[in-house]
Amino acid sequence: MNALNTFRLRYRNVGPIYVKELHSYFNSAVAYVVIIVFLAFLGWFYASNIFLINLASLREMFETARWVLLFIIPAITMRLLAEEKKSGTIELLATKPVHDDEIVIGKFLAAWSLIAFALLPTLVYYATVASFGEIDNGPVIGGYLGLLLMAGVYVSIGLFASSITENQIVAFILGIFLIVVFFVLDKILLFVPAGLVSIFEYLGTDYHFLNMARGVIDSRDIVYFVSVLGMMLACTMVGLARRKW
Amino acid sequence: MAIAVRNLVKYYGREKAVDDISFDVQTGEILGFLGPNGAGKTTTMKIITCYMPQSSGSVEVDGIDTMADAYEVRKKIGYLPELNPLYLDMNVLEYLEYSARLHGLRNARLRQRQREMIDVCGLGDVRHKDIGELSKGYRQRVGLAQAMIHDPEVLILDEPTSGLDPNQIVEIRNLIRRLGSAKTVVLSTHILSEVQATCDRVIIIHEGSLVADGTPDELQRNFQGSESLSLEIKAPVDNAMSELFPKLRALPHVESVDFRGSEGSNHRFLLHTAKGSDVREELFHKAVAERWVLLELSRRATSLEEVFHKLTRSETIQ
Numbered sequence: 057m058n059a060l061n062t063f064r065l066r067y068r069n070v071g072p073i074y075v076k077e078l079h080s081y082f083n084s085a086v087a088y089v090v091i092i093v094f095l096a097f098l099g100w101f102y103a104s105n106i107f108l109i110n111l112a113s114l115r116e117m118f119e120t121a122r123w124v125l126l127f128i129i130p131a132i133t134m135r136l137l138a139e140e141k142k143s144g145t146i147e148l149l150a151t152k153p154v155h156d157d158e159i160v161i162g163k164f165l166a167a168w169s170l171i172a173f174a175l176l177p178t179l180v181y182y183a184t185v186a187s188f189g190e191i192d193n194g195p196v197i198g199g200y201l202g203l204l205l206m207a208g209v210y211v212s213i214g215l216f217a218s219s220i221t222e223n224q225i226v227a228f229i230l231g232i233f234l235i236v237v238f239f240v241l242d243k244i245l246l247f248v249p250a251g252l253v254s255i256f257e258y259l260g261t262d263y264h265f266l267n268m269a270r271g272v273i274d275s276r277d278i279v280y281f282v283s284v285l286g287m288m289l290a291c292t293m294v295g296l297a298r299r300k301w
Numbered sequence: 302m303a304i305a306v307r308n309l310v311k312y313y314g315r316e317k318a319v320d321d322i323s324f325d326v327q328t329g330e331i332l333g334f335l336g337p338n339g340a341g342k343t344t345t346m347k348i349i350t351c352y353m354p355q356s357s358g359s360v361e362v363d364g365i366d367t368m369a370d371a372y373e374v375r376k377k378i379g380y381l382p383e384l385n386p387l388y389l390d391m392n393v394l395e396y397l398e399y400s401a402r403l404h405g406l407r408n409a410r411l412r413q414r415q416r417e418m419i420d421v422c423g424l425g426d427v428r429h430k431d432i433g434e435l436s437k438g439y440r441q442r443v444g445l446a447q448a449m450i451h452d453p454e455v456l457i458l459d460e461p462t463s464g465l466d467p468n469q470i471v472e473i474r475n476l477i478r479r480l481g482s483a484k485t486v487v488l489s490t491h492i493l494s495e496v497q498a499t500c501d502r503v504i505i506i507h508e509g510s511l512v513a514d515g516t517p518d519e520l521q522r523n524f525q526g527s528e529s530l531s532l533e534i535k536a537p538v539d540n541a542m543s544e545l546f547p548k549l550r551a552l553p554h555v556e557s558v559d560f561r562g563s564e565g566s567n568h569r570f571l572l573h574t575a576k577g578s579d580v581r582e583e584l585f586h587k588a589v590a591e592r593w594v595l596l597e598l599s600r601r602a603t604s605l606e607e608v609f610h611k612l613t614r615s616e617t618i619q
C-alpha cells in the first residue's frame with residue numbers, strides 16, 4: 057500500500073499531462089481527422105474486399121491498418137515535444153515539480169490513446185462481419201492487440217523524433233523514416249547476409265504483428281514490442297534532457 | 302535567506318555567459334536584476350529555476366541546493382520565463398488548472414487558488430477565452446497568475462514588463478508590488494525606472510559579471526562622487542567635435558565627454574569627471590583663455606540611469 061502511494065506520488069503528473077494532450081487533440085481538428093482518415097481507409101478496403109474474398113475475417117482490414125499507421129502516427133506525434141521547444145513552453149513544464157519521465161509517459165499515452173480511439177469504431181466492421189458468418193475470434197483479438205502494440209512502438213518512435221528537434225516538419229519526416237525502417241526490416245531479407253536474416257526478421261515490427269494477427273499470441277512478440285517501445289521512450293528522455301548539455 | 306548564489310559560472314560551449322557571480326536575496330526582498338541584453342540575466346535565472354545546470358558554483362533556494370534536489374527547489378519557485386511562453390490553444394481557466402495540477406494541487410484547494418489568481422490578476426472577464434486571443438497585457442497577467450498559482454515562496458520574473466505599453470507596464474508593476482509584498486521576488490529588466498519603482502535592491506550585471514549590488518539609493522550615492530557637468534559654450538568654430546571636444550577632454554580629471562549637439566555657434570557637452578574632483582574653476586579659466594563664452598555650467602546628480610550606463614558601457618568615447 058505504501059509502495060503504491062509512493063508510486064502514485066512519483067507519477068502524479070502523468071495524469072494532468074495526459075489529459076492536457078488528449079484535450080488538445082480533441083480541441084483541434086487533429087483527433088477528428090485521424091479518426092475519419094482511419095475509418096475511411098479501412099472502410100474502403102474492408103468493403104471492397106470482403107465480398108470478393110467471401111470470408112468472414114478482418115485480416116484485410118488489419119493489413120490496411122498497418123499501412124495507415126505508418127504515416128498517421130508521425131503526424132500526431134510530431135508536435136508533442138517539438139512545439140513545446142519551439143514556443144518555449146517546455147521551460148514552464150521543466151521548471152515545475154515534474155519529472156522528465158512523467159512528461160514523456162503522459163504524452164506517449166495521449167497519442168497512443170488517440171490511436172486506440174480511432175480503432176474503436178472499427179468494431180462496427182467486426183460486428184458486420186460477425187453477422188455474415190462464423191468468425192474466428194483468435195485472429196481478431198490477436199490482430200487488435202498486435203495493432204495496438206505496433207502503434208505503441210510507432211508512437212514512441214514518433215515521440216523520440218519530436219524530442220530531438222524543435223521543427224515539426226523535421227520531426228514528422230524523421231518519424232516516418234524511422235518507422236518505415238522498422239517496418240521494412242523483415243521485408244528486405246533477400247538483401248541481407250544469411251547470418252543476419254533472423255536478426256533482421258526479429259527486429260521488424262511487421263513480422264511480429266503478422267504473427268499476432270494469425271491469432272497466435274506468443275509472449276516473444278509481446279516482449280519484442282514492449283522492449284522496443286521502452287527503448288524508444290528512454291531515447292526520448294535523452295532527447296528531452298539535451299537542454300542540459 | 303531565500304536565495305544564495307555562490308561563484309556561479311555558466312559556459313555555453315566555449316562562451317562564458319555567467320562569470321563568477323555571487324549574491325544573496327533575503328526573504329521578502331524584491332531584487333532587481335539589471336543589465337543590458339545578453340549580460341547573463343536570463344541564464345542566471347534559468348539556473349536558479351533549475352531549467353539548466355551551471356558549469357560550476359552553487360545555488361541554494363531556501364537552503365536547498367539546486368543540483369542536489371531540483372525537484373524540491375521547483376516546488377518553492379514560481380517562474381515567468383522570458384517572452385512569457387503560453388499554450389495558446391488553452392483557455393485561461395484550463396491553463397491555470399493545468400499549472401495548478403502540475404504543482405500537485407487538487408480539488409477544493411485547486412479551485413480556491415484558481416479563483417484567487419483570477420481575482421488578484423484581474424482575469425475575470427477573459428477567463429473563458431483562449432490565451433491566443435488575449436492582448437499582451439492580459440497574457441502577461443496569465444503568466445504571472447501561472448507563476449503564483451501554488452503560492453510559492455520565491456518568484457522569479459524574467460522581464461515581466463517587456464513589450465507592454467506604458468499603461469500595462471504600470472498595471473503589471475503594481476501587480477508585482479502587491480503580490481511581492483509577502484514574497485521573495487527576483488525580477489530582471491533593462492528598464493531603469495522599473496527598478497526604482499519596484500525594487501528594494503538592485504544588482505547590475507554586465508558581460509556575465511556582477512558590477513554593482515545595493516539599494517537604488519546606495520547605488521546613486523556611491524556614484525554621486527563621479528560627477529557630471531552640463532556645459533553649454535558659445536564659440537565661433539565650424540566643427541565642435543574636432544575643435545572643442547579634444548580641448549575639453551584634455552582638461553585634468555575629465556574622464557569622458559559626451560557631445561550633446563550644437564545650435565549655430567552654441568555647443569552643448571556633458572562632462573564626466575573623476576570622483577571628488579571639481580573642474581569648474583579650470584573650465585572657467587580654459588574658457589577665458591580660449592575666448593569661449595560660458596552660457597551654462599551646472600553640476601548634475603547622477604541618476605541610476607547614468608550609473609547603469611557607466612557600469613555597462615563597453616567602451617567610452619575617447
